[in-house]
Amino acid sequence: MKAGTRFAIGAGVIVLAVAVLIVEGVKQTGVYFLTPTELAQRTTADPTFRDVGIKMGAQVVPGTIKRDVATQTIDFQVTDGTTLMPVTYRGLAPDTFNDQQEIEVVVEGRLGTDGVFHATSLFAKCGSRYEKEYDAEQKV
Amino acid sequence: MTLLGEVALWAGWLIALWGAIVGFSGKWRGRPELRASLTGAVYAVLLCMLTAAVALWYGLVTHDFNIEYVAAYTSRNLPDYFVFTAFWAGQKGSLLFWAIVLSTFAALAQFLTSSRYRGLLPYVAGVTSAVTAFFLTVMLFAANPFGRLAFTPADGNGLNPQLQNFGMIVHPPMLYLGYISITIPFAFAMAALLSGRLDTGWIHAIRKWTLLSWVFLSTGIVLGMWWAYVELGWGGYWAWDPVENASFLPWLTMTAFLHSVMIQEKRGMLKRWNLGLIVGTFLLSIFGTFITRSGVISSVHSFTQSSVGYYFLAFLVLAAVASFTLLYVRWDALRPEVQLESMVSREAAFLFNNLILVGIAFSILWGTLFPILSEAVQGTKVTVGPPFFNRVNIPLGILLLALTGIGPLIAWRKASTANLRRQFIAPLTAGGVVILGLLAAGMRDGYPLVAIGLAGFVLGTIVQEFYRGSRARHRIHGESYLVAIGRLIGRNRRRYGGYVVHVGILVLFVAFAGMAFKVDHEATLLPGESVDVKSPYGHTYHLTHLGISQFQQLNRFVSQATVQVSRDGVPLGIMTSEKRQHQNSLGAAEFQPSTEVGIRTTPREDLYIVYAGSVAGTEEAVYRFTINPLVVWVWIGGMIVVMGGLLTMWPGGTGTTTKPRPVQAGYEAELVGHAS
Numbered sequence: 001m002k003a004g005t006r007f008a009i010g011a012g013v014i015v016l017a018v019a020v021l022i023v024e025g026v027k028q029t030g031v032y033f034l035t036p037t038e039l040a041q042r043t044t045a046d047p048t049f050r051d052v053g054i055k056m057g058a059q060v061v062p063g064t065i066k067r068d069v070a071t072q073t074i075d076f077q078v079t080d081g082t083t084l085m086p087v088t089y090r091g092l093a094p095d096t097f098n099d100q101q102e103i104e105v106v107v108e109g110r111l112g113t114d115g116v117f118h119a120t121s122l123f124a125k126c127g128s129r130y131e132k133e134y135d136a137e138q139k140v
Numbered sequence: 141m142t143l144l145g146e147v148a149l150w151a152g153w154l155i156a157l158w159g160a161i162v163g164f165s166g167k168w169r170g171r172p173e174l175r176a177s178l179t180g181a182v183y184a185v186l187l188c189m190l191t192a193a194v195a196l197w198y199g200l201v202t203h204d205f206n207i208e209y210v211a212a213y214t215s216r217n218l219p220d221y222f223v224f225t226a227f228w229a230g231q232k233g234s235l236l237f238w239a240i241v242l243s244t245f246a247a248l249a250q251f252l253t254s255s256r257y258r259g260l261l262p263y264v265a266g267v268t269s270a271v272t273a274f275f276l277t278v279m280l281f282a283a284n285p286f287g288r289l290a291f292t293p294a295d296g297n298g299l300n301p302q303l304q305n306f307g308m309i310v311h312p313p314m315l316y317l318g319y320i321s322i323t324i325p326f327a328f329a330m331a332a333l334l335s336g337r338l339d340t341g342w343i344h345a346i347r348k349w350t351l352l353s354w355v356f357l358s359t360g361i362v363l364g365m366w367w368a369y370v371e372l373g374w375g376g377y378w379a380w381d382p383v384e385n386a387s388f389l390p391w392l393t394m395t396a397f398l399h400s401v402m403i404q405e406k407r408g409m410l411k412r413w414n415l416g417l418i419v420g421t422f423l424l425s426i427f428g429t430f431i432t433r434s435g436v437i438s439s440v441h442s443f444t445q446s447s448v449g450y451y452f453l454a455f456l457v458l459a460a461v462a463s464f465t466l467l468y469v470r471w472d473a474l475r476p477e478v479q480l481e482s483m484v485s486r487e488a489a490f491l492f493n494n495l496i497l498v499g500i501a502f503s504i505l506w507g508t509l510f511p512i513l514s515e516a517v518q519g520t521k522v523t524v525g526p527p528f529f530n531r532v533n534i535p536l537g538i539l540l541l542a543l544t545g546i547g548p549l550i551a552w553r554k555a556s557t558a559n560l561r562r563q564f565i566a567p568l569t570a571g572g573v574v575i576l577g578l579l580a581a582g583m584r585d586g587y588p589l590v591a592i593g594l595a596g597f598v599l600g601t602i603v604q605e606f607y608r609g610s611r612a613r614h615r616i617h618g619e620s621y622l623v624a625i626g627r628l629i630g631r632n633r634r635r636y637g638g639y640v641v642h643v644g645i646l647v648l649f650v651a652f653a654g655m656a657f658k659v660d661h662e663a664t665l666l667p668g669e670s671v672d673v674k675s676p677y678g679h680t681y682h683l684t685h686l687g688i689s690q691f692q693q694l695n696r697f698v699s700q701a702t703v704q705v706s707r708d709g710v711p712l713g714i715m716t717s718e719k720r721q722h723q724n725s726l727g728a729a730e731f732q733p734s735t736e737v738g739i740r741t742t743p744r745e746d747l748y749i750v751y752a753g754s755v756a757g758t759e760e761a762v763y764r765f766t767i768n769p770l771v772v773w774v775w776i777g778g779m780i781v782v783m784g785g786l787l788t789m790w791p792g793g794t795g796t797t798t799k800p801r802p803v804q805a806g807y808e809a810e811l812v813g814h815a816s
Binding site: 003004006007010011014015017018021022024025026028029030031032033034038055069070072091092094095 | 373374479480481482483488491492495496499502503506507510511514520521522523524525527528531532535536662664733734735750752753754755756760762764
């Protein structure tokens with residue numbers, strides 16, 4: 001067999017391995033990224049959907065954050081404009097997670113049968129995290 | 141001054157357009173005055189950019205809050221050096237910074253390139269002018285750093301506290317320098333394609349440039365990891381965030397290029413592949429900029445969403461179409477001179493190294509874009525996170541580490557059994573001993589075991605190379621071993637500098653493997669209460685919460701939590717972690733509070749303390765204690781990599797070879813210290 005052919009086989013094996021790793025990786029670790037409305041629709045249509053871990057992105061409703069520092073539990077509500085959903089999270093929240101400004105959060109977890117989203121991780125993104133556009137009207 | 145800055149931008153834009161048109165048209169052939177005008181245009185654009193830079197810096201240091209950019213990123217009580225570096229803190233300023241650096245590199249490329257490659261320079265000028273013109277277009281039509289407000293605020297917004305850190309002063313410029321300098325190799329590659337001079341000339345002309353951007357990118361990435369580790373407070377340094385990935389992608393393809401280019405020089409193979417890699421690297425650097433600036437993929441790093449993203453997307457598509465069309469046109473002229481002779485040869489090892497690097501890059505690109513791809517195909521967004529990237533990349537990385545040991549030692553063309561035995565017996569033994577040692581110490585975790593064992597193997601190959609090389613010099617020239625090692629490196633910087641980089645890489649691999657043993661512990665403590673945390677080495681840390689003190693410091697209000705630390709009963713002193721509330725010059729709170737972590741570093745592990753807040757205003761504090769094994773070796777490994785890179789590109793040493801040198805099978809091993 002020519003070296004070129006052998007190399008082509010070796011290369012094929014590597015390419016295939018990368019492809020398998022990617023496909024399997026997505027299958028095993030991919031999570032749905034939904035809005036509260038989409039999540040509510042999916043669970044109504046298919047109740048087993050509750051058992052699937054998902055990520056949900058939404059706005060925190062200002063003023064709803066309740067912290068219990070002793071048990072490290074945070075309860076709050078999120079919305080995407082149409083659906084309101086309560087969330088409970090146990091753990092440390094990032095600095096950006098607070099009521100001062102409108103914040104966007106991404107929570108990962110499951111929707112419980114109690115209608116509350118039980119989050120195991122929480123990322124907060126302030127709409128202007130590093131970039132603070134100067135809002136002329138607000139300042140005048 | 142803003143008027144001056146604005147005029148400079150417009151002038152630079154017009155001149156850069158002129159340069160692009162003249163450069164690409166080829167009308168400069170046989171017309172020395174037009175050619176001189178082209179070179180002049182490159183220098184003139186640089187002058188315009190420097191003028192604009194002075195104008196913006198003047199606005200920043202004089203606190204001219206009428207300029208929107210100055211008002212948005214600085215304030216009167218911001219420390220001076222942050223006022224200065226706020227130049228690249230925001231979208232608009234960083235675009236200007238980009239244009240300045242690009243025009244500087246473009247001018248240096250014209251000025252420094254050896255006369256041997258003069259023929260390529262007009263095309264290079266055309267490409268760099270076109271790219272500069274693009275950045276100026278974005279600034280002038282979408283993100284003008286000199287934009288003014290309708291009124292003058294009394295004070296500015298101030299800089300985000302997370303950017304008020306030394307790492308943030310140097311990390312973005314380093315990364316930008318890396319991203320931007322890729323344009324020069326890309327310009328030479330395009331020049332080679334446009335001119336049809338497809339010999340190795342363009343490769344020699346850009347050797348230093350590719351190394352330079354690689355060193356900048358490496359430094360920028362490691363500094364970014366360090367910043368994330370000390371500033372963001374989540375206890376790690378790499379989260380596979382889209383923007384981190386975006387900086388890693390061009391690094392991977394550039395690394396692949398640095399290896400495969402050696403095959404083209406020696407053997408005249410892989411011409412198309414190399415051009416493809418350079419084009420790909422450039423496109424990935426633009427893609428990275430697009431990701432960071434468009435907000436298409438959500439990331440902690442992103443600037444706010446803006447129309448700037450569309451400009452970058454359009455440019456990305458345009459550049460891709462133009463360069464791949466050009467590559468297609470020259471496809472037949474890029475035929476390889478020889479064919480691969482054996483699977484057991486250095487060529488083959490390098491080819492596999494390239495495939496794996498590109499495979500890693502592809503998987504990361506795929507994972508980063510997956511939310512968009514899945515939404516487009518299935519209608520539902522599916523995201524993948526760190527588990528995906530680790531799953532895919534750990535096995536590929538381990539394979540790559542093995543090739544790092546094999547590649548440099550195996551003979552060109554076709555390795556004989558004698559060559560293999562001579563080169564690999566000692567290193568394989570070294571790797572085996574490391575694995576046995578770890579097993580004896582009780583480590584039973586597959587990936588870390590293999591990674592550290594392979595690191596032992598690779599280190600064995602490198603030590604053997606240095607030993608053989610210096611022994612040869614010692615015998616022939618009668619030099620002492622120390623002198624011999626110094627001269628060995630000095631005479632053959634590329635080869636031995638490359639080995640130094642490899643040492644850095646394997647130190648990094650070992651450090652990454654260490655993170656598999658990280659320990660996290662959260663606790664809520666009253667003053668005087670304590671908690672025990674067991675380190676992966678079996679030590680017990682005893683951590684006592686001493687209390688919280690509050691004070692005013694510079695432009696912030698600080699709540700500082702203090703912890704007394706002892707290990708196995710031996711007191712190690714106290715550590716602190718802070719919550720900082722930044723304030724404006726009137727004393728009102730601005731931005732969210734930020735966390736300052738406490739880190740105690742030892743060669744074996746870091747103790748990482750985060751004060752997460754207090755229970756309802758009392759001194760009862762919530763902590764997260766993390767023990768991160770081997771983290772310091774990430775920074776050390778990074779430094780070794782950068783030093784190796786600098787060593788490789790240091791001027792002098794062996795001259796550049798103009799022709800591919802013929803190499804004889806299995807001969808390399810006999811010529812240690814002479815062949816490169």
